[in-house]
Amino acid sequence: MLRYSIYYTMENACFSEWLDRFSSYLRMRNYSPRTIEKYLQTVRRFARYAWLRQNSDEVSFDDAAFESAPLDADVNVSAALVTDFFSYLAEKQDYKPKTLHRMISTLSSFYKYLYVQGAVVADPMLGVERPRIKNQELKYLKHSQVIRLINTIENSRDRLIVRLIYATGVRVSELCAINVEDIDFEEQTIRVKGKGDKIRTVFIDEETLGEINRFIGNAIEGPLFPGQQGNHISPRTVQHLFKQYAPSGITPHKIRHSYASELYRRSKNLRVVQENLGHSSIKTTEIYLHTDIDERKRVYRQYFPLSNGNGRE
Numbered sequence: 001m002l003r004y005s006i007y008y009t010m011e012n013a014c015f016s017e018w019l020d021r022f023s024s025y026l027r028m029r030n031y032s033p034r035t036i037e038k039y040l041q042t043v044r045r046f047a048r049y050a051w052l053r054q055n056s057d058e059v060s061f062d063d064a065a066f067e068s069a070p071l072d073a074d075v076n077v078s079a080a081l082v083t084d085f086f087s088y089l090a091e092k093q094d095y096k097p098k099t100l101h102r103m104i105s106t107l108s109s110f111y112k113y114l115y116v117q118g119a120v121v122a123d124p125m126l127g128v129e130r131p132r133i134k135n136q137e138l139k140y141l142k143h144s145q146v147i148r149l150i151n152t153i154e155n156s157r158d159r160l161i162v163r164l165i166y167a168t169g170v171r172v173s174e175l176c177a178i179n180v181e182d183i184d185f186e187e188q189t190i191r192v193k194g195k196g197d198k199i200r201t202v203f204i205d206e207e208t209l210g211e212i213n214r215f216i217g218n219a220i221e222g223p224l225f226p227g228q229q230g231n232h233i234s235p236r237t238v239q240h241l242f243k244q245y246a247p248s249g250i251t252p253h254k255i256r257h258s259y260a261s262e263l264y265r266r267s268k269n270l271r272v273v274q275e276n277l278g279h280s281s282i283k284t285t286e287i288y289l290h291t292d293i294d295e296r297k298r299v300y301r302q303y304f305p306l307s308n309g310n311g312r313e
Contacts, residue, residue: 013074013075015071015073015075016071016072019043019047030196039109042102042106043110046082046085047071048073051070051071052069053081054074075119076120076121076122079124080127082128083128086128104128111124112125140255140261141250145258146258150162150166152245156214160208160212161175161225162241163208165256167208168203168204169202169256169263171252176235177193179222180219180224182224189201200275200278203276238252239251260273263276270286273288
């Protein structure tokens with residue numbers, strides 16, 4: 001009976017009533033402030049579109065209409081309205097398919113939350129199809145190429161930053177947040193804080209640890225890479241040094257790809273790669289299955305009849 005009473009009291013609830021609650025829910029789940037704001041931006045944009053559709057006969061709106069539309073639309077919407085929203089965004093060509101995918105995931109999270117809270121009688125996102133994304137080859141540097149890049153960097157701090165990303169596969173934000181006390185020189189591990197403030201342990205080789213040891217001197221605590229006023233170095237600084245040293249198009253994330261690709265190519269253990277990278281879903285890690293050209297070549301040469309001589313008949 002309580003479930004039904006909630007439905008009745010929450011019917012015709014508007015977006016403005018639920019945005020703050022959804023924000024609090026995301027904070028409770030340890031989402032970063034930046035991620036929360038991206039989520040809210042998407043929900044606000046959809047809320048304005050829903051209000052315009054619920055209060056106008058028009059199906060196309062200019063930017064001025066969006067800016068002036070209130071957030072008072074009814075959260076109970078149809079799957080057709082959601083599909084129209086994403087079709088409208090796609091027609092404007094302001095959003096790439098990957099961005100639309102992210103926005104659909106955001107609204108899916110929002111409506112799952114609303115459904116559990118009893119604010120909507122049905123989840124409209126269940127009927128929404130995601131746009132197709134063309135397969136793109138994952139670009140990364142091979143091991144020898146990364147080592148050559150590292151060896152070209154004369155500055156000890158900058159060289160260590162690039163090497164540490166490759167040695168551990170950490171994200172830029174994770175690298176910047178590392179403290180000296182997070183490093184276990186005996187166990188050869190580093191404790192890093194990932195997305196959603198999730199803590200995980202990454203492994204590091206002895207040679208890179210030696211460079212860290214020389215770099216920090218007698219320091220026993222504080223940021224591994226100090227920035228301005230003794231704070232942690234900023235991700236922007238790391239990205240800037242890549243523009244300074246690395247070939248065009250090679251970013252810290254590409255070096256993280258190199259780490260993952262080399263680890264999977266040599267181990268064939270996707271689960272370990274997933275945990276080392278801090279991916280919450282193994283589906284995110286499965287992209288590295290497509291980078292193992294050497295394995296594909298070996299199987300082709302061993303088993304395909306025209307390649308191994310068995311098909312000459």
